[in-house]
Amino acid sequence: MELYAYDREFMELAVEEMLQSRSDHIAKPDPLVGAVIADRDGRLLGKTHRGGLRVGAHAEYTLIDRDLRDQDLEGASLYVTLEPCTSRGPGKTPCADRIIEARISRVFIGMVDPNPGVTGQGIAGLHKAAVEVGFFDADLRTTIQNANTSFIEYCEQLTGDEEEETALGESSAIENEVVRAASVEDLSKPHVKEYIDTRGMDLAVPSEQAWEYMARASLVAQTADANRYRPTVAGLLLFGEHPADFLPQASVMLEAQRGNNMIYEEASGPLAAVIGQVVGFLCQHMRQFTEITSLRRESIPEYPPAALREAIVNALVHRSYQEGVRVHVKLSMDRITIRSPGLPVYPITLSRLRAFDAPPISRNPRIANTLKLLGYMEERGSGIGRMRDQLVAAGVGEPVFNFDVGYFVLTIYGQGEGWENIRVSDELLTELDANARRIIEFVQHNGRITSQECAELLATSQRYAREVLRGLREAGLVEKRGASSSTYYVLAQT
Secondary structure (H helix, E strand, O other): OOOOHHHHHHHHHHHHHHOOOOOOOOOOOOOOOEEEEEOOOOOEEEEEEOOOOOOOOOHHHHHHHHHOOOOOOOOOEEEEOOOOOOOOOOOOOOHHHHHHHOOOOEEEEOOOOOOOOOOOHHHHHHHHOOOEEEEOOHHHHHHHHHHOHHHHHHHHOOOOOOOOOOOOOOOOOHHHOEOOOOOHHHEOHHHHHHHHHHOOOOOOOOOHHHHHHHHHOOOEEEOOOOOOEEEEHHHHHHHEOOHHHOOHHHOEEEEEEEOOEEEEEEEOOOHHHHHHHHHHHHHHHOOEEEEEOOOOEEEEEOOOHHHHHHHHHHHHHHOOOOOOOOEEEEEOOOEEEEEEEOOOOOOOOHHHHHOOOOOOOOOOHHHHHHHHHOOOOOOOOOHHHHHHHHHHHOOOOOOEEEEEOOEEEEEEEOOOOOOOOEEEOHHHHHHOOHHHHHHHHHHHHHOOEOHHHHHHHHOOOHHHHHHHHHHHHHOOOEEEEOOHHHOEEEEOOO
16 A cells, blocks of 8 residues: 555544544443544545544544535545444444445554454455555554553453444354364363453353353354354364364474484474473474673573564464464574464565564454463564564564465574574673673684684784683683693683
């Protein structure tokens, strides 16, 4: 989508309108929504907010059907802080349909609808109708999410039985399909109990009441004769004792290179357990280095485990669970590659991923929402940015995103084969004098140093160079190797 200078101005105006929204319910929070429409030449046509016309009136309805009903909106741009709805009560037209009927050509959205049964449906409907969809700038999205904290938290607690103005729709994802070969006896009772307790419900597991509650969240489903419950794909993946017995695609292939040897394993079980298994496998087989500080030596993994956990969670939550394809995680000498089946859902693009500005949309919203409730995911939309920050802080570098024959591929490059297993911390380096610091940095880069190389580095005599090296030896930073003319110095091993 082509962007214009005025787009940012109208996004900001929509945020201002959002803050004036009026709620129409007492028992539950309503979203704060602001909307602005500009014509094809970038001239402001109208602005409003939820409840601007009357209590309960959607902002898009107010603009399109009331304030601007006599205007030709073909080719216009809409800036709205919440994803347009796709379902309303009897006799009401969804906002997404109004936008399409008005021939509005560009829609900018500030926040994807956080309701797990609705997420992305408005965007998909607009895209299907050839409406260009873009998103507010990242700082404005944060403002919108912060203002709607209560509404977001409320939506995260929805199980499907609440009477919502935007009724819960059925996701087209495989996660909602019933696994007819399995039964609730195949679910881990402790994992189910943890979920129900987290939702604040005091229900015994197993019990009819527990399965009824799980059914409202589409994690299990009642059979046609209403006598048995069976897990959905989402329920089996999240809580199944052995999901791969029914869904072979649920297991994760693991591969690690150790010198000339390859190690192969498989991670399986409930998703929460799989996350831990994959991260544990990588931590076990990745290289470690010793960092020397002024007080101690600390073992540091080549890749930060928190960033790897984020990457694995994203791969498992947002992947396609179609049959015959699995997530593949490979640890090589110089990189970690994570291949996840299925390309990201619209409107997430490769360019947005590479800009770390992808909107928080998941192919499997029920799985994503459940893992967030259980504490395995952080705030929606913040994962890849946080992963990037953790990798950069560890000195590894930014992750690389690519697509490959139906797979989403994430690559994290390591330190390479010349990677040293002992380092001096930046903190300690700053405590050293200039000459000592130059020597340590030389050894870290080259692996060793001789007294002659030291003298040349410091532009001094070999005698003085040996004195500096002796001081570093006494400080426990370097150790002497070899003998006579073959003497050299390396970072101290112990």
